[in-house]
Amino acid sequence: MTKENPKITVFGLGHIGLPTAALFANSGLEVTGVDINKETIELVNKGISPVIEPGLDQLVKKAIIDKKLVATEDGITASKYSKVMIVIVPTPVDQYKRSDLSAVRSACDMISKGLKKGDLVIIESTIPPKTCEDVVIPILEKSGLKAGNDFGVACTPERALPNNTIYEMTHNARVIGGINKESADKAVNLYEYITNGKIIKVKNLITAEMVKLMENTYRDTNIALSNELAMVCEKLGIDAIDAIKAANHHPRVDLHIPGPGVGGHCLSIDPYFIVEMAEKEGVNSTLIKNARAVNEKMPEHVAEIVEETLNDAGKQIKNSKIGILGVAYKGNVADARETPAEPLINLLVQSGAEVYANDPHTSDDLIKSFGATPVSMEDALKCDIVILITDHDEYKSIKPDMIEKKIFICTRPVLNPEEFKEKGVIFKGIGRI
Numbered sequence: 400m401t402k403e404n405p406k407i408t409v410f411g412l413g414h415i416g417l418p419t420a421a422l423f424a425n426s427g428l429e430v431t432g433v434d435i436n437k438e439t440i441e442l443v444n445k446g447i448s449p450v451i452e453p454g455l456d457q458l459v460k461k462a463i464i465d466k467k468l469v470a471t472e473d474g475i476t477a478s479k480y481s482k483v484m485i486v487i488v489p490t491p492v493d494q495y496k497r498s499d500l501s502a503v504r505s506a507c508d509m510i511s512k513g514l515k516k517g518d519l520v521i522i523e524s525t526i527p528p529k530t531c532e533d534v535v536i537p538i539l540e541k542s543g544l545k546a547g548n549d550f551g552v553a554c555t556p557e558r559a560l561p562n563n564t565i566y567e568m569t570h571n572a573r574v575i576g577g578i579n580k581e582s583a584d585k586a587v588n589l590y591e592y593i594t595n596g597k598i599i600k601v602k603n604l605i606t607a608e609m610v611k612l613m614e615n616t617y618r619d620t621n622i623a624l625s626n627e628l629a630m631v632c633e634k635l636g637i638d639a640i641d642a643i644k645a646a647n648h649h650p651r652v653d654l655h656i657p658g659p660g661v662g663g664h665c666l667s668i669d670p671y672f673i674v675e676m677a678e679k680e681g682v683n684s685t686l687i688k689n690a691r692a693v694n695e696k697m698p699e700h701v702a703e704i705v706e707e708t709l710n711d712a713g714k715q716i717k718n719s720k721i722g723i724l725g726v727a728y729k730g731n732v733a734d735a736r737e738t739p740a741e742p743l744i745n746l747l748v749q750s751g752a753e754v755y756a757n758d759p760h761t762s763d764d765l766i767k768s769f770g771a772t773p774v775s776m777e778d779a780l781k782c783d784i785v786i787l788i789t790d791h792d793e794y795k796s797i798k799p800d801m802i803e804k805k806i807f808i809c810t811r812p813v814l815n816p817e818e819f820k821e822k823g824v825i826f827k828g829i830g831r832i
């Protein structure tokens with residue numbers, strides 16, 4: 400395949416699909432990007448990245464100038480003229496925490512209408528185990544071609560971290576599984592165009608599907624354990640952050656950091672894919688479900704800390720002005736999908752508080768959609784109580800005298816509690832005493 404310089408189509412030009420398309424295009428391959436969002440197509444074709452990600456704008460711009468990348472809505476024609484089709488569309492969960500594979504189905508449907516002998520279809524979207532076998536392949540075979548004989552199928556779930564996506568895509572280890580050896584080998588050859596990272600070939604498609612889910616479930620469960628330990632520590636008068644740091648000196652311990660909840664498109668969703676498949680197979684994945692429940696309850700725990708702290712200071716939550724610092728799900732990103740800030744704001748508003756929120760990375764409209772009033776950082780710091788939710792760099796230089804009403808709930812361990820307490824600030828946090 401290396402000599403063939405195959406034409407590629409990437410379905411989904413979002414946080415993961417666009418960097419992938421742009422990297423392949425910059426490696427010299429001809430890439431068509433397919434998306435259902437007209438604005439995304441227009442922007443990409445102008446050389447502008449609709450996704451905020453360091454380095455991505457330059458990659459997209461160069462790919463468009465070099466005429467190596469073109470964006471379109473027409474996935475059928477794109478598939479007809481490509482040898483490799485890569486699917487990187489969203490895979491959320493529905494209200495019942497069941498996988499919503501509608502975008503994967505619709506992308507595969509388009510591919511099936513342009514599929515030819517010798518093509519390779521690669522699934523990069525995160526999917527429940529068996530999705531390639533039960534969903535992807537039957538749709539592709541509507542083409543009349545037989546998977547494994549006439550066309551190849553591979554699965555390589557992406558694991559790049561937002562805000563460091565380009566580096567991670569080109570350096571992280573990549574797991575690849577195929578319907579057969581030929582498919583896996585072709586996919587390995589293709590990804591060698593864009594990555595210097597180790598490529599790990601696993602036995603089959605289902606193993607590749609599962610690896611990614613295992614990684615994120617490990618992290619979600621680990622965070623849930625830290626959150627639970629932190630809540631116990633709060634009652635026992637132990638600073639959980641100090642204790643965790645000390646425990647992590649053990650060579651075989653790696654406790655993650657407790658916080659206000661787990662957000663993003665991966666950790667808060669992927670464990671449910673395992674739960675769903677486990678249930679279908681008659682296995683009760685108690686630990687994974689409980690870990691999710693612990694992490695999903697953390698915004699409630701933050702709201703309890705807020706209420707208690709206000710009461711201890713002789714104030715009521717009702718009519719209090721609450722300043723939120725950060726609504727993105729993690730530091731230094733604009734991504735607020737599944738952010739714990741949203742349920743927290745809802746709870747505070749339901750309690751009758753006036754909620755003001757600042758986030759230098761996200762839009763005012765997003766903040767309004769969560770039920771808060773967008774304000775500057777300075778104004779958020781003037782509120783009756785200030786809650787830091789996201790560890791954006793902008794907040795790491797907050798000083799005690801900036802907290803006007805002297806009550807601060809810092810849910811991420813990015814500031815030194817002693818510095819604030821010495822200056823008379825009431826300082827609380829997850830696992831902080």
Ligand SMILES: NC(=O)c1ccc[n+]([C@@H]2O[C@H](COP(=O)([O-])OP(=O)(O)OC[C@H]3O[C@@H](n4cnc5c(N)ncnc54)[C@H](O)[C@@H]3O)[C@@H](O)[C@H]2O)c1
Binds near residue numbers: 523
């Ligand atoms: N964002 C991350 O950090 C991350 C990391 C690793 C893996 N993933 C996985 O990658 C996949 C994509 O996630 P994302 O964050 O890039 O999503 P995203 O929402 O940022 O982008 C998805 C894009 O796909 C487009 N789309 C939707 N349906 C489509 C269709 N039928 N055909 C073509 N385009 C379609 C959307 O318009 C959007 O532009 C998901 O399975 C996700 O779990 C995400």
